[in-house]
Amino acid sequence: MTLTSEQEGRAGDELARSLLETGALTPEWAQTFRAVPRKLFLPDLIWAHDMATGRSVPLSRNDDPEGWARAAYANVPLVIQWDDGKHTGTAPGTVPTSSASMPSVVAAMLRDLDVSDGMRVLEVGTGTGWNSGLLAHRLGSANVVSVEIDGAVTEQARGALKRAGLSPEVIHGDGADGWAHGAPYDRVIVTAGVRAVPPHWLEQTRPGGIILAPWGTHYSDQDALIRLTMGKDGSATGPFLRMVEFMKLRDQRLDWNRFRDHVPEFPGNADVSSTPVTLADLGDRYESVRFAMGLRVPDCAHVVNRSDAGTGKAWFFDLTSRSWAAAVFRSGEPEATVYQSGPRRLWDEVEAAYRWWVSRGKPEHTRFGLTITPEGQRAWLDEPADSWPL
Incomplete structure (x- = not known):
């Protein structure tokens, strides 16, 4: 059994309504979320991740079209690749290496990106292509560049975007290098956890532009979303917003x-x-x-x-x-x-x-921030003046 168009429409409306109620989705993005559903960007086999148990459940569009569709419209992360593509079969692999993030996480990051008409955006980590599709619908395909390191994932995303009628530039390459040919960018959004902000991102972001990325240290697997504002001197600084959980950039994983x-x-x-x-x-x-x-x-x-x-x-x-x-x-x-x-x-x-x-009063992560320069990274508490090197 498959969901009817009416049922899918209701599921999409319900997802948008719930995200609006929590504040993750803003009215400026609501129409785009309804027009560009996550379903359009998912492969036939996905794994729905249960945040409470940590289990990943396989769902096949061919074998269980209703379950697959319900997962597509649910506020859960969906794994689309294991073990850098070396995994086969329907059972979960060892390490998830590409996914479709929770819609609430996607919506909140786009909210925090604070885009407006005419802005150019660089996305690092194309994944399914859904996030770049949302950006392209809102800003126009010509204003969006996305970089994906995995060749198979790149081709899958390009195909999904084309079927959705969207055409942002999707580059197969190392996201740590950015994409200089499209610079300068007003916004850079990163959908992979980083341990060091690559200097290319700073070089390719205009003064006053924003870099939004999940950042953490090798001390733990925690990430917090950092919102950096580029200065005229080539440095960037900003606070941590909230804890998030993302797969890491491949060359910054901890072995x-x-x-x-x-x-x-x-x-x-x-x-x-x-x-x-x-x-x-x-x-x-x-x-x-x-x-x-x-x-x-x-x-x-x-x-x-x-x-x-x-x-x-x-x-x-x-x-x-x-x-x-x-x-x-x-x-x-x-x-x-x-x-x-x-x-x-x-x-x-x-x-x-x-x-x-x-x-220091047991400060929460939101009291910390980073200052990034071409020479390195510094962390700070409350104010950039109270900083130390990393």
């Missing part, structure tokens, strides 16, 4: 295999100490303390192996040397045991960062 030789044996000759900091103090997946710690402890990756709420082992690895640290927490014990090895005292930095965060 955990690089840490295999950091700890040849545990604890080995590591220095041993103790700390009153608890496992809960380090924060959970969506808590701002983890984001803040990443800003204060640069070039560090960490992972926590939990047994229960108060028991577990937290690992910390230096990205530039073979220094490492581990903190072993046990429920009911007043202090954790800390092991540190190498020239960099990683746990000392982590504990100092936590105490700094507490001393």
